[in-house]
Amino acid sequence: xxxxxxxxxxxxxxxxxxxxxxxxxxxxxxxxxxxxxxxxxxxxxxxxxxxxxxxxxxxxxxxxxxxxxxxxxxxxxxxxxxxxxxxxxxxxxxxxxxxxxxxxxxxxxxxxxxxxxxxxxxxxxxxxxxxxxxxxxxxxxxxxxxxxxxxxxxxxxxx
Numbered sequence: 001x002x003x004x005x006x007x008x009x010x011x012x013x014x015x016x017x018x019x020x021x022x023x024x025x026x027x028x029x030x031x032x033x034x035x036x037x038x039x040x041x042x043x044x045x046x047x048x049x050x051x052x053x054x055x056x057x058x059x060x061x062x063x064x065x066x067x068x069x070x071x072x073x074x075x076x077x078x079x080x081x082x083x084x085x086x087x088x089x090x091x092x093x094x095x096x097x098x099x100x101x102x103x104x105x106x107x108x109x110x111x112x113x114x115x116x117x118x119x120x121x122x123x124x125x126x127x128x129x130x131x132x133x134x135x136x137x138x139x140x141x142x143x144x145x146x147x148x149x150x151x152x153x154x155x156x157x158x159x
Contacts, residue, residue, distance in 0.1 A: 007067020011060035018056025018090075022049045040110055043098035051098070055090050059083060071148035080141030084134040091130055095123055103127060 026034065026049045038044045066079045092100035099106065104124040110117045 004067045007063050010067075011063040014056050014060040014063060018059065019053045022052050040108055041097045042108075048093075048098045051093060052090070055086055055093075059086055059090075062086070071144065072152045076148075077141065077145040080145065081138050084137040084141075088131060088134045092127065095127065 026045060034045050041048075062079045062083050066076060066083070069075045069079075089100060092103065095104055095106075096102045097106050097108070104122065104127040106121045108119045108121070110119070
C-alpha cells in the first residue's frame, strides 16, 4: 500500500473517531445525561466534542499532507512535529476532562441529595511518560527528515 493511501485511510480514521463518533454520541445522548455530565466535569460536553472535532480535522489534514509531500520537504517535517504535539494536547484535554492546564490532576465535585462527594484523579506520571513518548516521536521524525535530506543531497548532480 502506498504512503498516500495510508495517509488517506488514517485521515479517515481520525475524522471518524474524533469528529463523527463524538458528535453522533452527543446527539444521541439524552439531554439529562449530557447536562449531568457537564455539571460533574465542570465543562460543557458540547465544547469538549467541538474541541475533539477541530483537533480531529487538523490531525486528518496533517496526515494527508504528510502522505502527499516528499519526506525531504520542510512541510513533511512541520507536519511530523505538529502531529505528536496535537496528540499530546488532545491527551491532556481528554484525560483532564476538558481542562488541559491541570496537567492530569483533576478534581471532580459531585453533589446529590444534600451530600457531596469529591474525587481527585492524579495521572501526571502517565502524562509525563506520554510526553517522553511524543518527544521520541518528534526526534524520530527529525531523524527521518534528515536522512531523506541527506539521501537527496547524495543523488544531486555535482558540477
